[in-house]
Amino acid sequence: MSSDLYLISEIDVIYEQDILRNQGSVKPWLDYANFKRQHGSLLEQAFVLERACTTLPRSYKLWKMYLELRTHHLRNKNAARFQSEYKKVNALFERALVLLNKMPRIWEMYLAFLCQQPLVTTTRRTFDRALRALPITQHNRIWAMYRPFANSASGETAIKIWRRYMQIHPEHVEEFIELLVEQRQYTEAVKRYMEILNNPRFRSKEAKGPFQFWTEMVELLIDHAREIQTGDEVGIDVEKIIRSGIARFADQRGILWVGLARYWINKGDYERARDVFEEGITTVMTVRDFSIVFDTYAEAEEALISIKMEEAAARSDGKTDEDADLDLDIRMMRFEQLMDRRPFLVNDVLLRQNPNNVNEWEKRVALWGDNKKEVVQTYTNAIAAIQPKKAIGRFHDLWTNYAKFYETGDDLRNARIIMEKAVKVPFKSVAELAEMWCEWAEMELRNENFDQAVSIMAKATQAPKRSTVDYFDETLSPQQRVHKSWKLWSFYVDLVESVSTLEETKKIYDRIFELRIATPQTVVNYANLLEEHQYFEESFKIYERGLDLFSYPVAFELWNLYLTKATERNIGIERLRDLFEQAVEHCPPKFARVLYSMYGALEEERGLARHAMRIYERATRAVADEDRLDMYTFYITKSASNFGIASTRAIYERAIVALPQQEACTMCIRFADMERRLGEIDRARALYGHASQFCDPRTSPAFWRKWEAFEVQHGNEDT
Incomplete structure (x- = not known):
């Protein structure tokens, strides 16, 4: 130290004396160091701080200042080139940590400095020492540096460091998994995924859900099938994992079946992969999933065939390998069969979705074409399903086509057996059951078994004499209600009419009326049938029975026909009058005009004209408001033709009173015109005057022009 005294200048004496006076104090040293930082060289700064740290080795501030000085000096310096300098600083850190090993900042500085040097083992051990020296509450500060170091070190070192980190911070397992995958430690990565999936409380740092983790794990298992260890001793059963996903994730089944097959392909077990593909295409529930599995299956088969063909091409110069050629032929045949099966497999998918889909069963029958055995089997399966x-x-x-299949093959006995079973089926509606009975009868007709057809329809329509069954009562089976099916009876009566006697046909029609299921068309058909056979009175009775069954508006059509037929038959006038009176008695105004017109025409033709006028007068009161003007016009025309123009005055007067204003105005103009023709000018003028009360010049200018023309022709200056 004495050799370095030259570094103390005269200016430093003040600080040196202050240090001597306060030997145990840090402040004089700090002042001295700060002075040197501003005015001294690097060597002088190091000289002061070295003495300070030696004198006061427990001072955190002094050591921190000294270490920062030394590390700053080596910043951006190559650690290999200045290895000796770096070692000196490392030794300095070690001296500081002898007494300051509980100071996390010193450890952080040291570790950051070590990370700049190619000393992996030393750095790792120093990280470990820091973790041992510091309390666990401060470990996060060390791990924040240790993890990036581990990642940069990579290899087994990184994995071991991360394993330790996982013990205290399992929430960072996603980063660990990424590292494991990078380091090709796929087995451990899968195990870590399984830990995540088995922990319902795990919260992803990257906001991933369980399904995403599961998908990533499965992709890892598939893509690295050969590298990942499996079996009970490892705890990884790939097939079980993927099959659990197939059962759980319905919308991903196609992709997962393909994934499982890919796993076995990657393992080199092509036969196992084919089994998986087959299972997939025969169990998926949607066409989308089927397309995914089937297309991948076909591509895999094509790829394998291509490889085999290339191998066969490579065996040139007359060399043959019978086993290899046979294997190629088998694979080609298998591929062709697969493509031929596609429409059947698609149909299977749709039937698995809904086995009650009749149209798909029909399509399946069509797919078999002329294969009679399979067609019968398909019909049998459909009926059972x-x-x-x-x-x-x-x-x-479906039942009908099944029976027709046997009928076409001249096997009428089996066709009848099918029909007999079909009519016992509890169909969704009575209409379907009725169709079934009709189809059976039509089959017999096609084979000219007319009596058999009639007996079938008789059986179908069999019912108690007075049936109280409601056709629309859904609580009863179709078989209990079918005897009230109009379609069934309509077919039955047409059949009997064409192949049996009139008496038999009448019985059928009468039974329809008894069951109260007749329609207006039934009434008309029955009446026409009797009329054709000259049973006119009975025909009229049928119309009357129909009128008992139906109210208006249907009754109007029946009355129209009935009255027309009765009039044409020239029956007695009194009887006809009674019929017309019955017809108009309860007739709604909407339909009255036609019936009254027919009634009046009858009286004009076969009765008295005055009777006809009374009927027309009644009609003007009975018809609907919109028909009243036309009815009065018709009445006036008939009265004028029968009793002269003068007889219409009373009718005009009643019409003007009865009709609404607008129509009354029209009637006034016609009345005035009639009076004018009779020379009654004053009466005509009075009518125009009366009509002017309800003819506003703004809305009825035509009326005023007509009146003006009348006055110009017949009036004087005053009028």
């Missing part, structure tokens, strides 16, 4: 109440589509068509 479909729940009639849940069927989507026309379930009865």
Whole structure:
């Protein structure tokens, strides 16, 4: 130290004396050091701080100042080139830590300085010493530096350091996993993923969810199948892991089946991979998943065939390998079969989604084409799988087509057996069951078994004499309600009408009326049938029965037909009058005009004109408001033609009173015109005057022009 006394100048004497006076105090040394920082050289600063730290080795401030000076001096200096200088500073840190090993800042400075040097082992051991020396509450400060160091060191060193870190900070496991993957430690990475997934309380630093972790783990297992250790002793069962995902994540099944197959391909077990592909395409529930699995399966098979073909091409110069060629042929055949199976497999997927889809079963039948055995098997499977109440589509068509399949093959016995079973099926609606019975009868008709067809329909419509069953009562089965199906009876009556006698047909029609399921068309058809066979009176009775069943507006159409037919038959006038009176008695105003017009025409033709006028007069009161003006006009025309123009005055007067203003105005103009033609100018003028009360010149200018023309022609200056 005496050799360095030349570094003390005269200016420093003041500080030296102050130090001598206060030997145990830090302040004189700090003042001295600060003075040298401003006015001294680097060597002088180091000289002062070295003496200070030697004199007061427990002073944190002095050591920190000294260490900062020394490390700052070596900043940006090459650690290999200035190795000796770095070692001196390292030794200085070691001296400081002898007494200041509880000071985290000193450790941080030392560790940061060591990280600049290529001393991995020394640095690692120093980090470990720091962790041992400092209380656990301050470890975070050390680990904040230790982790980047570990990552830069990489290799086994990094992994061991991170394992220790995981013991106290498991929440940073995501970074550890990234490191493990980088270091190709895939087995441990998978185990860490499993720890995350088995810990429901884990919260990701990167906001990842369990599914994302699971997906990353599976990708790791698949992509590095050969490197990852598996088995009970390791605790990793790849197939079990992926299959659990297939069961749990329904929307990812296609991708996961492909993943499992890829795993076995990467392991080199192609047969196992094929088994997985087969299982995948036969168990997935959506067409999207099926497409993913099937397309990957086909690509894998193509790739394998390409490799085999390249190997075969390489065996040139007449060399043959029968086993290899046979293997290639088998693979080619298997690939062709796979492509041929595709439409069937797609159909399987749709049927797995909903086995009650009738249309898909029909498509499957079509796929088999002429393969009779498979067609029958498909129909059998469809009938067994479909729940009639849940069927989507026309379930009865499936039964019909099944029977037609046998019918086309001239096996009518089996076709009848199918039909017999079909009509016992609890279909979703009565209409379907009715269709089924009709199809059965039509099948018999196609084979010219007319009596058989009639007996089938008789059986279908069998019911108690007085049936109280409600056709729309869904609590009853279709079989209990089918006897009230109009479609069934309509087919039955058409069938009997075409192949049986009139008496048999009448019985069917009468039964329809008994069950009260007749429609207006039934009434008309029955009446027309009787009329064709000259049973006119019975035909009229059918119309009357129909009128008992139906109210207006249907009754109007029936009355129209009935009255027309009765009038054409020229039955007695009194009877016809009774019929017309019945028709108009409860007739709504909307339909009255036609019936009254027919009634009046009858009286004009076969009765008395005065009777006809009374009927027309009644009609003007009975018709709807919108028809009243036309009815009065018709009445006036008929009265004028039968009793002269003068007879219409009373009708005009009643019309003007009864009609609304606008229509009354029209009637006044017509009345005035009639009086003018009769030479009654004053009466005509009075009518124009009366009409002017409800004809505003702004809205009815035509009226005023007409009146003006009348006065110009017939009036004087005053009028």
